[in-house]
Amino acid sequence: MKKHLKLNDISKDASIQLNEFNLDELMPLPPPYDKSEELPVVKRLTTEQQARLVSNLDGFSALALPQPKNKEEESKYVRQFISGLKKLLSKENNWTFLQPLLLSLEYCARCQTCSDACHVYLASGKNDLYRPTYRAEIFRRLIDKYVKRGGKLATKLKGTDIELNWATLSRLYELAYRCNLCRRCAQTCPISVDNALITRELRKLFSQELGWAPKELHEKGTVLQLDIGSPTGMRPAVAMDNVKFLDEDFTESLGIKVETPWDKEGADILLLHSAGDILSFPESIVAFTILCNAAGINWTLSSEAPGYDGVNYGLFYDDVQLARIVTRHAQIARKLKVKKIVMGECGHEHKALITVADRLLTGDLNIPRQDAMTFLEDIVFSGKIKFDPAKNDFPVTLHDPCNIVRNLGIVEPQRRVLRYLCPQFREMTPHGVDNYCCGGGGGLSVISGVNFTDWKTNVSGRIKFKQILEAFADRPGPGVKKYVAVPCLNCKLQLRDIFKYYGAWEKSGIRCGGIAELIVNAMVEIKKPFITWSE
Amino acid sequence: MAKMELAGQMLEVDEHGFMQETDKWNEDVARAYALKEDVKELTSDHWKALNYLRSYYLANGI
Numbered sequence: 001m002k003k004h005l006k007l008n009d010i011s012k013d014a015s016i017q018l019n020e021f022n023l024d025e026l027m028p029l030p031p032p033y034d035k036s037e038e039l040p041v042v043k044r045l046t047t048e049q050q051a052r053l054v055s056n057l058d059g060f061s062a063l064a065l066p067q068p069k070n071k072e073e074e075s076k077y078v079r080q081f082i083s084g085l086k087k088l089l090s091k092e093n094n095w096t097f098l099q100p101l102l103l104s105l106e107y108c109a110r111c112q113t114c115s116d117a118c119h120v121y122l123a124s125g126k127n128d129l130y131r132p133t134y135r136a137e138i139f140r141r142l143i144d145k146y147v148k149r150g151g152k153l154a155t156k157l158k159g160t161d162i163e164l165n166w167a168t169l170s171r172l173y174e175l176a177y178r179c180n181l182c183r184r185c186a187q188t189c190p191i192s193v194d195n196a197l198i199t200r201e202l203r204k205l206f207s208q209e210l211g212w213a214p215k216e217l218h219e220k221g222t223v224l225q226l227d228i229g230s231p232t233g234m235r236p237a238v239a240m241d242n243v244k245f246l247d248e249d250f251t252e253s254l255g256i257k258v259e260t261p262w263d264k265e266g267a268d269i270l271l272l273h274s275a276g277d278i279l280s281f282p283e284s285i286v287a288f289t290i291l292c293n294a295a296g297i298n299w300t301l302s303s304e305a306p307g308y309d310g311v312n313y314g315l316f317y318d319d320v321q322l323a324r325i326v327t328r329h330a331q332i333a334r335k336l337k338v339k340k341i342v343m344g345e346c347g348h349e350h351k352a353l354i355t356v357a358d359r360l361l362t363g364d365l366n367i368p369r370q371d372a373m374t375f376l377e378d379i380v381f382s383g384k385i386k387f388d389p390a391k392n393d394f395p396v397t398l399h400d401p402c403n404i405v406r407n408l409g410i411v412e413p414q415r416r417v418l419r420y421l422c423p424q425f426r427e428m429t430p431h432g433v434d435n436y437c438c439g440g441g442g443g444l445s446v447i448s449g450v451n452f453t454d455w456k457t458n459v460s461g462r463i464k465f466k467q468i469l470e471a472f473a474d475r476p477g478p479g480v481k482k483y484v485a486v487p488c489l490n491c492k493l494q495l496r497d498i499f500k501y502y503g504a505w506e507k508s509g510i511r512c513g514g515i516a517e518l519i520v521n522a523m524v525e526i527k528k529p530f531i532t533w534s535e
Numbered sequence: 536m537a538k539m540e541l542a543g544q545m546l547e548v549d550e551h552g553f554m555q556e557t558d559k560w561n562e563d564v565a566r567a568y569a570l571k572e573d574v575k576e577l578t579s580d581h582w583k584a585l586n587y588l589r590s591y592y593l594a595n596g597i
Contacts, residue, residue: 049550052537064550233597450550 005128007162010138010175014167018129019058021455025125027462030469033502040501042458043451053450056167057174058129062449063214065170074166077210081169082146084209088201089147096319096359101201104193105140108133114185114195119436120178123462130459132185132195135175138162139198173212176202180460181316181442182402187433200442203317213317216447221313222321226328229305230275231313231446236303242278243285243301250286254526260289263336264300270338271299272329272353274346274489275309277514281492283530284345287516294525295379300338307332310344312352316443326357330365340368342375345514347401347441347488350408372487373404376515377413380420386524389421394481396422396518397471399464399495400435401488409433414487414515421522422485428471438464438486440494456494457501465498468510478509481533486512541567560589 009018023036032038045055054065068074087093094101115121115131124130141162145155155161162168179199186194207213215221221231228235234242243260250258261267271292277284292299302308306328314322333341343350354369361367379385398418404410411432418425428435438445439461444452472482486492495512504510513531521530536555539548542563547555552571554560565585569577577585591597 049537061550228596235596238595238597448551 005134007134007138007141010171011163011165011168014054014056014165014170017056017059018171019127021059021458023458025127026458027123027125027466029462029466030473032507033465033469040454042454045450049450054170054174055450057171058178058455060449060452060455061174062177062444062447062452062455063174063212064450065173065212068166074169077169078164078166080210081164081205084205085143085147087209088205089143094201097197097201100194100197104136104195104198105143107191108136108140108193109191110137111190114189114193117184117188119182119184119439119463120180120460123459129175130178132179132199135172135179135202136195136198138168138172139202142168172202173206176206177214177442177444177447178455178460179442180402180437180439180444182437183406184402184434184437187406196442200316204319207318208320214443214447214449217313217317217443218321221443221446222318222325225306225309225311225313226321226324229307230309231311232275232279232309234275234278234309236305236308239275239278239308240303242282246278246282246286247289250290254528254530256290256526257293258286258289259293260285261300262303264298266337267300268298268339269300270307270333270336270341271301271344272310272341272349273301273308273344274311274349276311276489276493277344277346280496281489281514283517284489284514287514287520287530288344290520290523290526291376291379291385291516294523295382295384297379299342300336302332302336304332304335307336310346310349310353312349313443313446315348315352315356322352322356323360326352326360327365329353330357330361330367333367334364338367340370342370343372345372345487345489345516347403347490348443350410351403355408371404371408371410373410373413373515376519377417380417380519387421387519387522388524389423389522391522391529392422392518393424394483395424395426395472395475396483396485397426397428397468398431399428399438399468399484399486399488399491399512400431400433401486401491402435402437402441404487405435406433414485417515417519418485421518426471428467436463436467438488438491438494439498440490443490445490445494453497454501457498461494461498464495465502465504468495469508472508472510476508478505478507481509481511483518483531484510484512485515485518487515557593 053061054067055061091098118132121130128134141160142164145151145161176199181196181200183196225231247258247260312325314325350371439456468484492512499505517531536547538545546559
């Protein structure tokens with residue numbers, strides 16, 4: 001029987017796990033994925049890991065937080081958190097997001113409408129721990145107690161005091177990474193309280209004040225990108241070498257010239273891919289090269305670090321890193337004298353470099369930026385390329401990356417493309433701005449932690465998997481090959497993890513890929529199929 | 536930092552068991568890893584792939 005959590009359970013006994021993971025509590029999946037005995041066993045922490053690391057939240061560790069050495073260390077972090085809390089609420093230190101944060105903290109009516117909109121909360125079987133409001137309300141009460149004048153007495157009298165101790169701190173840190181920052185809660189809230197923003201600001205506090213951040217986002221993420229060019233670890237020479245190999249390989253296999261331009265000064269467009277696609281979904285990179293060339297576009301990639309990798313993990317956890325990477329991207333575009341930056345199929349890149357960057361880029365750094373959806377739509381309907389939609393005659397559905405669709409409102413251009421080029425295109429339910437997150441948003445897609453992938457495939461990705469199965473319910477089984485169009489690398493990586501975990505390719509014939517590949521697959525000029533059915 | 540015993544040494548590894556001090560690698564370490572994957576003997580094809588990947592990594596960092 002699932003127990004209800006109290007808010008101040010977060011501060012109880014740091015050595016005890018707050019919530020036990022129980023597969024039976026989760027939202028059921030349709031057959032053949034409803035038999036838990038046929039699914040991989042969920043990975044747990046080893047005894048050695050449990051002794052060395054903190055896992056007192058839900059049995060999963062996204063962050064591999066080491067056990068504190070002594071009480072002094074615990075107190076130090078508590079002090080830092082309070083200092084960080086004060087900075088987060090001051091204009092001098094948080095000019096970026098202070099206003100929406102204060103509004104969200106002040107005006108929540110605690111109606112819980114947001115919880116019912118949250119894919120994590122619903123998939124978990126309505127576990128209180130994953131309510132958007134659980135962590136937000138704890139956060140509010142900590143502010144009331146430790147920041148507001150007379151807070152210690154006031155909260156004691158009101159009965160709302162929560163102790164900020166190691167238990168609270170370590171649990172809140174992990175809990176901040178059980179949210180995909182997708183904004184479905186904020187969109188549903190009748191007064192636009194943004195629990196995802198509160199969660200993200202909590203992550204920022206941990207990172208900028210305590211130096212706590214997932215290594216995949218920080219040390220091997222933004223730091224690596226600013227150092228050598230990309231969180232993938234690819235230096236410029238490696239990225240260029242890989243793309244050159246793809247050019248040669250596909251020129252040979254397709255029988256048309258595939259050639260990617262680099263560092264072309266004065267080009268109209270600087271295309272900014274998520275460099276991870278070069279390694280994980282190379283057909284996406286090749287597809288853009290083919291389309292830009294076939295449409296006669298004057299375009300280029302950049303080999304100056306980090307100009308060949310449009311990711312900006314700072315968006316997920318740290319304003320300083322966010323600003324540094326945005327600035328570098330704009331400086332590179334300015335130096336190359338391009339007229340416009342165009343995004344690749346990467347969701348968070350769109351939000352970081354189009355919207356958030358608007359507040360950071362001034363003067364000649366404020367170079368025009370365009371999204372990938374309208375860019376691809378313009379190519380498809382330009383009349384410059386001949387298409388035969390019959391080449392895409394297989395079931396196709398569309399996942400809506402949160403940062404492009406819900407957060408930026410870019411809904412229709414990609415649909416016009418798919419309706420034209422995919423005769424068996426069908427929407428999933430719900431879709432558009434009401435669609436659910438893939439479960440990999442907010443940077444979670446690239447965080448494997450200790451056993452975090454199993455949480456993502458079981459909990460945060462659960463509803464998305466269900467939506468996909470339901471969208472293809474008319475053609476189930478592995479005999480009919482089915483394509484989920486996903487214009488975002490992090491979403492594709494999460495879906496790949498989900499499909500691998502459940503055996504979706506073997507059992508249902510489902511794979512995912514970008515939109516650019518579907519467009520190239522329909523080109524009349526290319527005689528061989530571009531999309532090869534292997535996963 | 537986690538540790539794992541490989542070829543008689545305690546080596547630093549990440550939470551997924553990957554070596555962190557790449558200069559401590561030697562062929563015995565490779566054999567110890569292979570045993571963990573139920574590969575009892577490394578053939579010349581194995582070594583070809585291993586050595587290629589290792590030298591690419593040492594040259595390019597990835």
